[in-house]
């Protein structure tokens with residue numbers, strides 16, 4: 001497990017802002033433009049109250065010119081507010097969509113090049129939630145919450161300045177009445193927000209993950225007569241999400257105290273300002289400005305407090321997304337540049353590997369496959385054959401020991417280069433919804449139709465393809481449901497032939513194969529073989545019998561009485577080693 005850093009369900013939100021800034025940087029020009037628009041539109045909003053106050057004073061002073069100037073000014077600021085607000089909303093929406101588009105691309109790119117162990121070690125639904133839901137939350141943040149946050153914060157600051165300019169005394173009363181209570185409410189909210197929003201995001205991801213997995217396992221559950229299990233598993237996660245959501249609503253309700261504070265403060269201020277106006281300490285225009293501006297201030301504070309809640313969701317989502325980008329970036333920076341030779345010996349030396357810490361499946365496997373070798377990898381179920389095959393083709397990296405091809409350590413070679421030289425046809429060949437040709441096109445190197453036809457012919461599969469309705473354009477159904485396990489492997493073999501690698505590893509399908517398909521597979525394997533190394537994880541006796549050499553994994557985990565732990569390796573020649581690496585491999589080569 002040394003090669004992957006696992007994702008946290010509730011990652012620390014502290015690094016999230018830094019990560020966001022990094023990804024926002026390429027879009028800074030459009031963001032700065034939109035932010036300036038938001039600032040100007042907020043300034044126009046705040047200017048409305050003083051302009052109205054000026055108009056009221058002009059009416060009271062019977063000054064028609066001043067009144068008309070105030071009316072004209074009011075029209076200008078209201079129009080400016082509307083136009084600037086709309087403009088900045090459009091610009092931010094565009095910027096948001098662009099940022100989110102780039103992030104989606106980046107996440108998929110990172111996931112596509114992440115180590116297989118990283119993808120396997122996480123629930124599909126969790127990765128899906130981070131790659132879609134969490135990015136959508138970020139998009140919402142940029143399009144709506146960011147302009148709101150800026151607008152409201154600026155409204156509060158500018159309105160406070162207006163209030164202080166118009167009446168320092170009333171402003172002081174307002175601050176004394178409102179501020180300590182407001183700070184208290186926000187602190188009370190924050191105390192629970194840190195926990196509940198993270199818990200809700202994790203519960204949401206868990207529910208998505210369970211839903212995705214149970215959908216995939218639906219057929220198995222129905223066949224086993226236990227569809228209720230699906231519902232039960234989902235219900236457990238759904239109930240947890242409900243509890244987490246209730247806790248979030250509870251935390252958000254704490255913010256409703258602002259309404260009460262607002263009512264109280266407005267009442268006190270109104271009474272006080274009327275009293276001050278009657279006593280001649282304040283002009284009526286000032287009272288009007290003060291009441292309007294106070295309203296703005298409360299609206300701003302209320303909006304801000306609500307946003308604080310929404311921002312927690314965005315922050316937690318961003319932290320989960322940042323966690324994914326950070327973990328997959330670490331894997332990328334370790335990327336290597338070496339090139340593999342076109343022929344060579346494939347060697348595993350002292351290879352140790354485990355899926356979980358302290359539970360090694362392979363404990364010092366050493367084995368050589370010379371160029372052009374034909375070998376069967378055999379052993380009981382769970383002995384680690386597939387695991388070894390994945391190590392031999394660089395899909396996993398050993399926790400200790402080395403895998404080399406032509407003397408080059410696979411850890412130093414980029415994944416795409418390894419795929420050109422060593423191809424694994426897995427037990428369950430992955431098929432996408434579409435046609436046979438679309439599936440063959442997934443082979444590296446973007447093969448064209450002529451190359452596909454040549455490969456099909458070379459493997460002796462022309463008749464099989466012609467028998468499918470539509471030939472290469474035959475639909476394989478949803479995720480290949482129209483193809484049998486053996487036929488999927490035929491697709492995998494044609495993909496391999498399109499790459500033309502010097503080493504082919506075939507993890508034979510265990511399912512009972514239709515004799516006709518089994519024959520086709522055998523022919524295809526024979527035809528693909530010349531000149532290349534062929535390693536077959538053999539499950540069928542007929543395959544084992546045909547291979548001249550067998551490499552046996554003896555219970556990849558435990559061999560009783562072996563002090564070095566488990567030895568599952570097999571080598572033709574014992575005793576080869578790589579400097580600095582332990583050598584635990586045992587030799588059991590069968591020759592027919």
Ligand SMILES: Nc1ncnc2c1ncn2[C@@H]1O[C@H](COP(=O)(O)OP(=O)(O)OP(=O)(O)O)[C@@H](O)[C@H]1O
Pocket residue numbers: 120355361379380381382383384385386387388556
């Ligand atoms: N992705 C995985 N995550 C965790 N454990 C795994 C994973 N894949 C395999 N294992 C475990 O590793 C051990 C070896 O599995 P592996 O599939 O390599 O054996 P195998 O010899 O190929 O078995 P079979 O013949 O049934 O295909 C098993 O105990 C299996 O449960």
